[in-house]
Amino acid sequence: MKSLPFFQFASTTTDNRYSIHEPRWCGMQQELLDIEADFYLPVEDLKNRPKSLWRYREAIPIASSTPLVSMQEGFTPMLPLVLGQHHLHVKQEQLFPSGSYKDRGATVLMTQARYLQIKSVVQDSSGNAGCAIATYAALARISCTIFLPEETSEAKIVQMKAANACIERVPGSREDTARATWKAAQQTYYASHCWNPFFLHGTKTFAYEVWEQLGYKSPDVLVLPAGNGTLVLGCFIGFQELLRMGLTDKMPKIVGIQAENCAPLVAAYQQNASHAIAVSVQPTLAEGIAIAEPVRGGQMLAAVRQSQGTFLVVSEAEIAQAFLLVAKQGFYIEPTSAATIAGAMKFCNHNSDCGTVVTLFSGHGLKSGDKILKMLK
């Protein structure tokens, strides 16, 4: 039964549905939106397609014949690595053009922005999401302003500036930055990795790649970073779609990793809460997952529970150890990425018979020289 691909925005709190062809990032009550999807993926054609995440074109909610804002990114290698006696499959997501897997979301979101004839976008991120949106905005010739909290790392700002993004520094907390961006977005378009569901329909291609690279099968376990949850939610969406199409028979257990110094979801998971819990926060080596108030926290908790997975914390010492372990083997990754690897090893230590475990190097080390130098001393 091949039907035409169908996509629409769906409110997460009301019965409202909206056309996918409107420039939206939230519902009428400023609530979160998801994208409802129905499509068919021609599996037999996949092997003949270019090695890019756009090989799953039918699954991506972009009108056919839309020109892509793409640099043939994705379909990253998945290497079998032995880390601390554990056999892990590690996706090389640090190899994306802007240095992290955030490019998965950015190529899809900025393709949609250009399709909508958007002239300028705003985004708030102190890290790789800002770099990815700035990169793909440049590629799309769309002007881009990134709002940043004060403590943003210099190398990431340089990368955004190189891509011709305007930088707006906002005094105060991360939440103050989000508020300033929301206000600016009323005049433009909010290319948010948290709010805009097109981003998640880019990150979901991680799930499709894992499935294809394992020989059209789900792994038993996916160990993923859990900051704002773009991969946790993207993978949950991707495997749900593969299940719906009958292309796999199981949802992998999703294990979300947080740093001990900023673990609102671990606290919520342990207390059986349906939303992230306010926690006190300390600085961490894993700055990329240090999100005290994840916008989609409730959805992340639901996804991890439904997958029969769990949330785990890792300490600063465990993050540093994991970094040094992989660095010694030649992999130069962002310290944030080492948190996920530390979490994968911890999960395997606690679950001796855990089957096929897939995890990732989420970002490249080249933007984090100062932090890495401190760990080497």
Ligand SMILES: *Cc1c(COP(=O)(O)O)cnc(C)c1O
């Ligand atoms: C964004 C990011 C993460 C965390 O991802 P979320 O989508 O916020 O959960 C992890 N590692 C790196 C390098 C990142 O850039």
